[in-house]
Amino acid sequence: MTYSVTEPSDRQKWIAGFLVIGYALITLMPLLWIIATGFKSPADAIAYPPKVLFEPTLEGYVNLFTTRTRVTEETLASLGEPTTWYDRIVRQYDMIIAGPSRYGERFLNSVIIGFGSTFLSVFLGTIAAYAFSRFRVPLKDDLLFFILSTRMMPPIAVAIPIFLMFRQLGLNDTHAGMILLYTAVNLSLSVWLIHGFIEEIPIEYEEAALIDGYTRFQAFYKVVLPQAATGIASTAIFCLIFAWNEYAFAVLLTSGTAQTAPPFIPTIIGVGGQDWPAVAAGATIFLVPVMVFTILLRKHLLRGITFGAVRK
Amino acid sequence: MAQIIVQNVRKEFGAFTAVQSSSFTIEDGEFFMLLGPSGCGKTTTLRMIAGLELPTSGEIIIDGEEVSQKPASKRDIAFVFQMFALYPHMNVRKNISYPLISQGMPKAEVKKKVEEVAQILGIEKILNRPVGGLSGGDRQRVALGRAIVRDPKCFLMDEPLGALDAEFREHMSEELRALHDRMRATTIYVTHDQLEAMQMGDKIVVMNHGVVEQFGVPQDIYDWPATMFVADFIGSPSMNFLRFHGMVGGGQDAVELNGSRIAVPVSRDGAKGDLALGIRPEHIRLSDASGYRGEVLATEYLGTNQVITINTANGDIKARVPSTQSVQVGEKVGLEFDPRAVTLFDTESGRALLSEANERVLSHG
Numbered sequence: 001m002t003y004s005v006t007e008p009s010d011r012q013k014w015i016a017g018f019l020v021i022g023y024a025l026i027t028l029m030p031l032l033w034i035i036a037t038g039f040k041s042p043a044d045a046i047a048y049p050p051k052v053l054f055e056p057t058l059e060g061y062v063n064l065f066t067t068r069t070r071v072t073e074e075t076l077a078s079l080g081e082p083t084t085w086y087d088r089i090v091r092q093y094d095m096i097i098a099g100p101s102r103y104g105e106r107f108l109n110s111v112i113i114g115f116g117s118t119f120l121s122v123f124l125g126t127i128a129a130y131a132f133s134r135f136r137v138p139l140k141d142d143l144l145f146f147i148l149s150t151r152m153m154p155p156i157a158v159a160i161p162i163f164l165m166f167r168q169l170g171l172n173d174t175h176a177g178m179i180l181l182y183t184a185v186n187l188s189l190s191v192w193l194i195h196g197f198i199e200e201i202p203i204e205y206e207e208a209a210l211i212d213g214y215t216r217f218q219a220f221y222k223v224v225l226p227q228a229a230t231g232i233a234s235t236a237i238f239c240l241i242f243a244w245n246e247y248a249f250a251v252l253l254t255s256g257t258a259q260t261a262p263p264f265i266p267t268i269i270g271v272g273g274q275d276w277p278a279v280a281a282g283a284t285i286f287l288v289p290v291m292v293f294t295i296l297l298r299k300h301l302l303r304g305i306t307f308g309a310v311r312k
Numbered sequence: 313m314a315q316i317i318v319q320n321v322r323k324e325f326g327a328f329t330a331v332q333s334s335s336f337t338i339e340d341g342e343f344f345m346l347l348g349p350s351g352c353g354k355t356t357t358l359r360m361i362a363g364l365e366l367p368t369s370g371e372i373i374i375d376g377e378e379v380s381q382k383p384a385s386k387r388d389i390a391f392v393f394q395m396f397a398l399y400p401h402m403n404v405r406k407n408i409s410y411p412l413i414s415q416g417m418p419k420a421e422v423k424k425k426v427e428e429v430a431q432i433l434g435i436e437k438i439l440n441r442p443v444g445g446l447s448g449g450d451r452q453r454v455a456l457g458r459a460i461v462r463d464p465k466c467f468l469m470d471e472p473l474g475a476l477d478a479e480f481r482e483h484m485s486e487e488l489r490a491l492h493d494r495m496r497a498t499t500i501y502v503t504h505d506q507l508e509a510m511q512m513g514d515k516i517v518v519m520n521h522g523v524v525e526q527f528g529v530p531q532d533i534y535d536w537p538a539t540m541f542v543a544d545f546i547g548s549p550s551m552n553f554l555r556f557h558g559m560v561g562g563g564q565d566a567v568e569l570n571g572s573r574i575a576v577p578v579s580r581d582g583a584k585g586d587l588a589l590g591i592r593p594e595h596i597r598l599s600d601a602s603g604y605r606g607e608v609l610a611t612e613y614l615g616t617n618q619v620i621t622i623n624t625a626n627g628d629i630k631a632r633v634p635s636t637q638s639v640q641v642g643e644k645v646g647l648e649f650d651p652r653a654v655t656l657f658d659t660e661s662g663r664a665l666l667s668e669a670n671e672r673v674l675s676h677g
């Protein structure tokens with residue numbers, strides 16, 4: 001990498017600033033549109049020309065979290081005045097809330113499966129990478145290549161065998177099944193990434209700890225792990241993003257108890273007309289955990305993604 | 313503190329033998345130098361003593377106990393790494409106290425010990441600094457602090473000054489030696505710098521290609537090398553070899569070089585074939601009286617001394633003579649070799665022939 005010795009001029013800074021902000025706006029536009037749509041009424045959402053200014057409403061969010069039934073006017077009248085703000089929104093459409101929707105459960109499934117598989121991938125990846133890096137593993141290079149090769153086929157190519165395997169093993173539509181599957185897919189990424197990070201930690205640190213009277217496990221835990229934290233954190237983010245957003249396997253392998261949010265969100269459309277605000281609300285909420293996770297680890301992520309350049 | 317005995321220790325990495333059956337003894341309190349060129353197995357030997365590498369065969373006895381198959385953590389030794397290996401996520405104080413914490417020493421005592429050590433090394437002021445921003449010398453001192461804080465049986469140092477620049481090396485090597493003289497701790501010090509080894513060591517073991525070539529006090533190794541490798545590796549310029557074909561018998565006190573008779577110490581060995589007469593540059597005098605002659609190829613002025621390269625019938629040699637002596641390039645000069653300082657070598661095996669002069673040094677092994 002080379003660095004310019006001269007400070008950029010003010011004009012260059014302005015141009016650079018405009019470019020960066022312009023690019024950010026372009027890439028953020030769809031995201032902002034989705035977030036905005038979540039707060040529109042169904043009519044505003046499909047208005048043409050599209051509405052940039054609109055009256056915000058929580059209708060989308062109410063629809064997302066509830067199931068509603070249409071009732072006759074007499075029934076409605078017999079219920080008396082709506083008691084809550086969400087009742088009031090629903091009543092405008094001659095409907096009442098029949099119960100909670102399944103979004104909450106699906107979201108929770110996503111959390112369990114996403115974080116569960118991320119934890120497992122990173123945990124297994126770390127110990128495997130440590131072993132590959134520090135011990136004389138027979139056929140090490142072949143094994144590492146083999147692990148990487150599990151990534152070479154598009155996942156969908158193995159979807160049918162996996163579907164059959166899962167059915168045989170009774171893993172269809174179970175949390176354990178999805179966690180296992182996502183862990184298996186992510187493991188190659190995590191082994192390779194973390195292996196790279198651990199390789200960069202000089203072995204002398206552990207040897208110093210061994211000589212200072214610590215066991216190998218203590219040396220690993222107290223000396224290697226803190227230094228690999230950066231790499232492990234960025235790997236965890238990559239793993240989570242994959243598991244969180246994964247759609248194809250989720251559609252194929254889950255339908256009820258273990259269904260994650262991605263295959264569920266489109267099904268919202270079908271209930272009571274094309275309810276775009278509810279879909280957008282679902283997508284918006286769905287974004288939050290990954291964003292929070294990434295922001296929490298962003299200090300590590302920035303350092304980790306430069307792959308060691310800033311370390312030491 | 314302890315005596316360390318290395319006995320027939322051998323290390324193989326797969327088909328490659330890094331260290332071949334090596335034996336030497338480090339006496340209690342000695343500053344012991346492990347010297348040799350790059351790749352000769354110094355680090356491997358040191359790591360076997362430390363327990364970071366297990367020998368393929370052989371015994372390592374520290375303080376009377378056979379430890380060759382014990383893990384490093386059970387040997388009670390300290391190791392100073394070439395790159396110091398200070399824990400980067402801890403500050404100086406934590407780095408130094410780390411070996412004590414593993415022993416479960418109470419906090420107050422750890423604090424006291426660390427401060428004691430910091431005072432010995434003159435690093436009290438940086439105790440609370442992170443190790444990241446320290447200068448090379450301070451890192452070195454912290455690494456030493458981590459080693460001495462625990463009063464281990466011995467210190468092992470793998471080129472501990474290798475990461476410092478030349479000027480500072482000298483300063484640190486004096487500091488190290490002074491520290492050793494104060495603590496009298498058994499120390500094994502690895503270096504590939506023969507000058508450093510000669511200056512600092514009480515004893516030196518010279519290794520080459522995984523073989524211990526010689527082991528003894530610096531003066532003996534310099535004066536009476538056991539092999540041509542040692543003769544060549546130690547000293548600058550190194551020992552001259554005048555190669556000749558001939559025969560030496562026990563009791564013989566001279567050899568014939570290109571028709572001239574050269575006196576040598578009374579031989580105790582017999583040998584025949586390709587031989588070499590080894591003589592250090594400072595033991596060569598220019599003398600018109602001598603019948604053995606050569607032509608001056610070059611002179612190199614070094615203050616009080618000058619080093620003269622001379623072409624002889626037995627190869628080019630270097631002589632170190634006073635600068636006051638005037639020598640011209642191209643001039644033919646007579647050469648006189650100090651007969652008390654000559655070593656004869658069998659060039660095939662590379663080994664020195666025993667003589668009256670070197671038998672005291674070489675016959676013990």
Ligand SMILES: Nc1ncnc2c1ncn2[C@@H]1O[C@H](COP(=O)(O)OP(=O)(O)OP(=O)(O)O)[C@@H](O)[C@H]1O
Binds near residue numbers: 325348355356
């Ligand atoms: N773990 C290992 N596996 C295979 N070969 C090794 C291993 N460690 C060292 N060697 C080989 O053993 C030989 C001796 O290595 P060693 O590190 O002991 O040399 P050294 O004398 O310390 O050299 P240097 O001055 O370069 O540090 C070298 O040829 C090296 O390549």
Ligand SMILES: [Mg+2]
Binds near residue numbers: 354355356470
């Ligand atoms: Mg070495």
